[in-house]
Amino acid sequence: MPNHWFWGALTIACVIWYSTITIYVAIKGARDIKNMLARLDSVRERDAEKS
Amino acid sequence: MTNFNWLLDGSIVGLYLLVTMVAGLMVRKYVGKVEHFLVAGREMDVYLGIASLAATEFGIVTCMYTAQNGYEKGFAGATPGILMALAMAGVGLTGFVIKPLRDSGVMTIPELLEKQFGQRIRWAAGVVIVLGGLLNMGVFLRTGGQFLVLVAGLDVRYLEIMMTALLVGVAVYTILGGMLSVLVTDFLQFVVMSAGLILVTILILMNVGWEKLVSTVDTSYGAGGFNPFVNPTMGWQYVLFNLMLNTAAVLTWQTTIARVLAAKDTNTGRKIYTRTAFFFVCRFLIPGIWGIAALATLGPVANTLEAMPQYLSTAVPAGLMGVLIAAMLAADMSTDSSYMLTWCSVIYNDILAPFRKRPWSERKGLFWNRTIIALIGIFLLVYGLWYPLKGDLWTYLGVTGTIYLASISVLLIACCYWRRANSWGAGASIIVSAAIPIAYLVIEQVPSTAELAKSIGPYYSGIATYLLSGAAMVIGSTLKPRAEGRPAHA
Numbered sequence: 001m002p003n004h005w006f007w008g009a010l011t012i013a014c015v016i017w018y019s020t021i022t023i024y025v026a027i028k029g030a031r032d033i034k035n036m037l038a039r040l041d042s043v044r045e046r047d048a049e050k051s
Numbered sequence: 052m053t054n055f056n057w058l059l060d061g062s063i064v065g066l067y068l069l070v071t072m073v074a075g076l077m078v079r080k081y082v083g084k085v086e087h088f089l090v091a092g093r094e095m096d097v098y099l100g101i102a103s104l105a106a107t108e109f110g111i112v113t114c115m116y117t118a119q120n121g122y123e124k125g126f127a128g129a130t131p132g133i134l135m136a137l138a139m140a141g142v143g144l145t146g147f148v149i150k151p152l153r154d155s156g157v158m159t160i161p162e163l164l165e166k167q168f169g170q171r172i173r174w175a176a177g178v179v180i181v182l183g184g185l186l187n188m189g190v191f192l193r194t195g196g197q198f199l200v201l202v203a204g205l206d207v208r209y210l211e212i213m214m215t216a217l218l219v220g221v222a223v224y225t226i227l228g229g230m231l232s233v234l235v236t237d238f239l240q241f242v243v244m245s246a247g248l249i250l251v252t253i254l255i256l257m258n259v260g261w262e263k264l265v266s267t268v269d270t271s272y273g274a275g276g277f278n279p280f281v282n283p284t285m286g287w288q289y290v291l292f293n294l295m296l297n298t299a300a301v302l303t304w305q306t307t308i309a310r311v312l313a314a315k316d317t318n319t320g321r322k323i324y325t326r327t328a329f330f331f332v333c334r335f336l337i338p339g340i341w342g343i344a345a346l347a348t349l350g351p352v353a354n355t356l357e358a359m360p361q362y363l364s365t366a367v368p369a370g371l372m373g374v375l376i377a378a379m380l381a382a383d384m385s386t387d388s389s390y391m392l393t394w395c396s397v398i399y400n401d402i403l404a405p406f407r408k409r410p411w412s413e414r415k416g417l418f419w420n421r422t423i424i425a426l427i428g429i430f431l432l433v434y435g436l437w438y439p440l441k442g443d444l445w446t447y448l449g450v451t452g453t454i455y456l457a458s459i460s461v462l463l464i465a466c467c468y469w470r471r472a473n474s475w476g477a478g479a480s481i482i483v484s485a486a487i488p489i490a491y492l493v494i495e496q497v498p499s500t501a502e503l504a505k506s507i508g509p510y511y512s513g514i515a516t517y518l519l520s521g522a523a524m525v526i527g528s529t530l531k532p533r534a535e536g537r538p539a540h541a
Contacts, residue, residue, distance in 0.1 A: 004265055004277050007126040011261075011340065014333045015252060021101070021330070022245040028098035029238050036094045040081045040231075043092065047083065 053204030055376070056369035060203075063373030064380065068220070071239055071384065075224030075232040085416040088229030089158055089396045090313040095234060100323035102241035103234050103389070104310045105330045109244065110386030111195035111379050114338045118359035121342025125268035125276025127285060128342070132335025134290070135297035136328045143324030146317070148302050151467040153317040160303060160463060161401035167466040168477040170405065175481055176459060177401030180305055183455025184394045185427070187448060189435040191390075192218060195383045196436070201360035202367075203376060211436055217380070218387060218436075222428040225388045226421045230313060233388045240381035247378020250371060251363070252337050255344045258366065264340065267347035288510040295517045296452070299460035305393045391431075395423040453513055457484035457520040465524050476528030484520040487512060 082088050095103070120128030142149055157163045161180065165173035196210040205213070224232045256264075268276035275282030279290055301307065301324075311320035338359065345352075345362035352358045367375050399420050411419070458481045465472035465480075491512040495504035 004126070007265075007277060008261065010129075010332065010336060011256075013329075014336050015249065015256075017329055018245060018333045018337070019249050021326075022242065022249065025098050025102050026242045029102045029241075032096040032099035033235055033238060035096065036091070036099065036234075037078065037081060039094050040087065040092055044081065044083060 053202065053364040053372075054367060054369050055203040055364070055372050059369055060373030060376065063370075064377050067243055067377040067380065071236050071381070072220060072224060074239055075228055075236045078231045078235050079224075079227040081231050082227075082229055082417070084413045085399075085420060086158075087231060088417055088420050089392070089400070090309070091230040091234055093313060094315055095310070095313045095319070096315060097319055097322045097326065099234055099238060100310050100314055100319065101327050101330075103237040103385075104307065104323060104327045105334075106237040106241040106244060106382070106385035107306050107310075107389040108331075108386075109334055109382050110191055111198045111383045112191045112386075113334065114341075114379065114382065115194055115198055115356055115359070117335045117338040118342035118345070119356050120335070121339030122346050122355050122358050123342075124279075124282060124284065125272045125343065126336075126339065127272075127276055127279040127282050129332070129335040129339045130279040130285070130290060131293045131297060132332045132339075134294045135301065135331040135334075138294070138298040138301045139324050139331060140328035142298075142301050143321050143326075143328060146321050148463055148467050149308070149311050149320055149324065150317055152308070152463070153311050153314065153320045158312060159397050159400045160305065160308060160459060161397065164462055164466055164477070167472060168462070168474045172462070172474050172477045172481075173401055174405060175478070176462060177397050177404075179455055179458060179481060179485070180397050181394050181402065183451050184305060184390070184397075185430065186451040187455075188387075188390050188394070189431065190448065191383070191386065192431060192435040195379075197357065198360045198379060199376065201357055202364045202372070202379075204364060214436055215432060217384065218428055218432060221384050221387045222391065222424060225391055226424050229420065230309075230392060233385075233392055234313075236388065237385045240385040243374075243381040244378045244385070247374045247381075248333075248337055251367060251375055251378075252340060254367065254371065255340060259344045259347055263347050264343050268343060271346060286510075288508070288514065292510040292513040295514065296456060299456035299517070300452075303456060303459040303463055305397060306389050309389070309393045309396070387431075391424050391427045394427060395420055398423050453488045453516055454485050457488075457516045461517075461520045461524050465528070469528075471528055472524060473528045473531050475531035476524040476526070479523035479527035480520045483523040484516055487516040487519060 084092075086092055117128070117132070120131075122128075141147070152160070152163055155163050155166070159177070161173040161176040164176050192214045193210075196214040199205065199213065200207050200210050224236060228235075272282065275285070279285040280287055282289075310323055314320035314323060341359050341363065344366070345358040348362055348366070349358055352361070363375065399416070403419070461480045461484070462477050465476065491504060491507070491509070494500040494507075
């Protein structure tokens with residue numbers, strides 16, 4: 001059986017990269033949501049003051 | 052027989068559904084304008100963008116086809132994922148097309164096309180995008196339902212009712228919260244989906260073993276199971292067609308582009324592309340490994356599409372089964388919500404544009420956007436779930452996708468980088484890219500010409516569509532006389 005190092009390395013890379021990015025995005029993404037809603041809230045308040 | 056446990060796994064799935072619905076409904080209060088509804092007020096940052104893009108582009112239908120690729124082609128079946136990752140990384144790094152697109156401040160692709168090609172081409176492009184997208188999406192619900200029924204061992208009679216309830220739930224939070232609800236639920240769905248995908252893959256690698264996976268592919272497909280160029284069902288034409296298809300999808304698929312348009316600035320949009328690129332390798336390779344594991348465990352089966360869910364129904368233990376089903380529901384819900392919203396954005400922004408002689412109030416705009424999403428939901432139920440599709444599903448997806456991708460990618464590239472491009476070229480490109488795939492499908496269905504279609508094959512036909520669509524743009528634009536100082540569409 002030939003040595004299929006390419007697919008072996010790619011599979012390991014997928015599992016490691018995907019696990020890491022999931023944890024990283026879970027933490028950073030929650031912060032992004034919080035900031036996005038805060039910015040939208042301030043826009044909403046500004047619009048309410050104008051009207 | 053399945054390992055699904057109603058109490059344990061059912062509770063995990065129920066909890067996931069409850070949290071998603073609550074989160075989706077909570078953000079509806081932030082929607083005050085059409086811009087909030089369609090592009091989240093352009094406030095999306097990088098990591099939320101990565102979660103949303105990854106969750107949107109992975110549905111149960113994706114999982115089924117990529118697993119089928121693994122079952123039928125071995126590791127070589129993951130080639131389209133590698134090509135898509137390369138295309139996405141290249142576009143993200145260079146900003147090719149997506150930079151001028153985001154810089155322009157438009158909400159949809161046809162809106163940018165109008166600046167170069169005029170209002171008629173904007174409208175025609177909108178129709179092509181919506182038709183291609185909706186017909187493509189029409190098969191998602193049934194395929195998703197098939198997976199869930201097989202894995203959970205449910206009675207097939209409940210498929211329609213189960214998927215209708217799921218679609219209604221998704222439609223409710225999408226109608227109320229628009230892109231904001233989509234982003235927040237996409238984030239939750241990304242985390243749940245990724246946890247399920249990673250855990251099940253690790254379980255398979257531990258239980259089946261890498262050596263057995265490799266030897267199964269080697270025995271079944273030889274070198275062709277590892278190298279697409281020597282695989283008799285693939286070859287260079289498969290690789291070239293998929294390179295064209297995936298590059299066009301990265302540049303123009305409205306659900307992907309919607310993340311660039313909702314990003315808070317151009318650099319954020321480019322970073323989302325660059326950092327999500329490798330996900331597309333995982334998107335093909337991880338379910339591909341599930342498909343290979345099904346081949347190694349079940350051997351030859353009558354329906355290769357159902358091999359992977361059949362295998363998982365007994366290979367995944369109770370507890371993890373709940374995580375797997377929640378993950379797949381997450382994958383499907385995030386795809387459905389994003390797809391409904393993005394096709395709605397094109398219908399509202401571009402197809403209905405000629406009917407808005409005067410600007411509509413925000414309230415009226417929101418009302419129409421919500422109505423359009425509800426109508427798309429009804430269409431999906433009638434067309435995709437209650438109407439059984441006949442014929443080969445893969446050909447169907449390929450044809451509907453190519454009709455859209457070939458013409459819109461040519462129009463978009465020309466619009467961004469070729470000042471001479473004009474409405475004649477754009478019109479010719481749209482006609483050519485619709486005519487070739489439809490002609491191929493007709494030739495394939497007519498008995499007297501079926502052999503001719505077989506000798507041409509879908510990959511050569513696809514390659515010809517992209518090349519001739521580009522040629523039509525050049526010839527049409529060159530033929531049209533252009534007076535100095537006038538816009539290209541005048």
